[in-house]
Amino acid sequence: MNGPADNEANNGWHWDRYWQADRLSACLADTATGNYAQAIRTGWAAFFEPFPDGARLLDIGTGNGAVPLIARETAVQAGRRFEIHGVDRADIDPARFVHATPGALADIHFHGRTSAESLPFPDRHFDGLTGQYALEYTDPASSVRELARVAKPGARLRFVLHAEGATPVAGAARGLAEIAFLTEELRILDKARVLMRAAFAFEQANAFDTRLEDEARKAREQYLAAARAADARYPGAGSKALFSEILDGVRAAWDHRRNFTLDYILTGLDRIDQETRAHAARLEDMRRAALSREELAALATLLREKGFGGVRTGELRAPEDARLLGWELQAALT
Ligand SMILES: C[S@@+](CC[C@H](N)C(=O)[O-])C[C@H]1O[C@@H](n2cnc3c(N)ncnc32)[C@H](O)[C@@H]1O
Missing domain, CATH: 3.40.50.150 (Vaccinia Virus protein VP39)
Incomplete structure (x- = not known):
């Protein structure tokens, strides 16, 4: 209780x-x-x-x-x-x-x-x-x-x-483990933020800059490696809702980034982060209850x-x- x-x-x-x-x-x-x-x-x-x-x-x-x-x-x-x-x-x-x-x-x-x-x-x-x-x-x-x-x-x-x-409580424990894997082990949202910052820096530079290009490429590789690890861990449709919410959210931000400012994109990622934390808090509530x-x-x-x-x-x-x-x-x- x-x-x-x-x-x-x-x-x-x-x-x-x-x-x-x-x-x-x-x-x-x-x-x-x-x-x-x-x-x-x-x-x-x-x-x-x-x-x-x-x-x-x-x-x-x-x-x-x-x-x-x-x-x-x-x-x-x-x-x-x-x-x-x-x-x-x-x-x-x-x-x-x-x-x-x-x-x-x-x-x-x-x-x-x-x-x-x-x-x-x-x-x-x-x-x-x-x-x-x-x-x-x-x-x-x-x-x-x-x-x-x-x-x-x-x-x-x-x-x-x-x-x-x-059953519902066991489901909550599994959900919490999934969130910990995504946010603490893979640090997927941190990597998405680094990726967006690096991509904006490179794409909006006044002149072509190989250092910025290199940083953007590395950030992309790191994010994609984390996304692949997420996909590999949860191939079953049942447990994918949370994964999809995060990965699809980041993908949409990436696809549409040229229509928006970096601040707007980062605010969107913050929102995903807050939703994920709220979800974890509800699951934690259930586990403790x-x-x-x-x-x-x-x-x-x-x-x-x-x-x-x-x-x-x-x-x-x-x-x-x-x-x-x-x-x-x-x-x-x-
Ligand atoms: C697991 S949900 C159950 C909701 C609903 N009874 C159902 O079965 O769909 C628990 C609910 O309790 C509410 N809650 C938690 N602490 C409460 C409190 N001290 N007083 C009133 N509601 C509370 C939460 O906001 C949440 O909506």
Whole structure:
């Protein structure tokens, strides 16, 4: 578990840009809907199904509203209407950025820049409290205290939490290794900067200069050697997204460099660098958020101490191949 991460530097909260894009779930997305795959959806639909018409629900760490959308769909299928709120520390605006379900998202009350540790709602307000890969990102003592405060007596709660060794967490560890390989071992963006500077110096010199030509050629060779090493290490399409983002970005900057100033090109490379760092920060968040079995038990104890009863924990596994997807935690305010 971690407290609020401290990686906001000068580029905002590292989840801001992630959610200011047309995507619904943080991981495990179904390719057809963009929302969570069935293994995750089923548990949420079963949780939301018993809530009566008019129930008021709160989803913390909501991202672009993956869980609120499942709540809404469940209500619509049952001919009911829920009042659904989603909060996130990130600067979210799902109805603006997610195109697949604009009407449905407009029906949900989203509160960006809102931490679970300090909820802007009255006491005893909600019938249901949820979070998908969310509670474990927060400071648990403060957020559980807030959840207990805003829950009505009898309110039900369900959280899906990252588990050590589970599929998404293992993916995060692989992603971090890829980023370290690209940025620390190959130093690909540093080499791209050297290349651009050298190419501009040579191409914009007043007269042909063999020393500048030689430097530009060497810088190009060094960059291309790093790019080939990147390609050779990750030939499989699955893990290439990050590689392509960086390599294609540099290639585009190179191809179009004559239309732009060096400053503009270097700013573009800085942007790629910032995106890569934000991606690493999110993966690092996930890795640190993952709970061991003992940490899950401690969270269950915390809920009991704050007045929740019927606390149940368990493993959430994919039905098709039994992969561990996370922990499941349920309770009700007594
Ligand atoms: C892994 S994402 C999950 C988002 C969404 N629940 C989903 O499953 O698609 C974790 C989210 O928690 C948010 N978050 C992290 N710490 C938070 C906090 N203290 N309060 C509220 N949200 C937080 C992040 O901004 C991020 O959007």
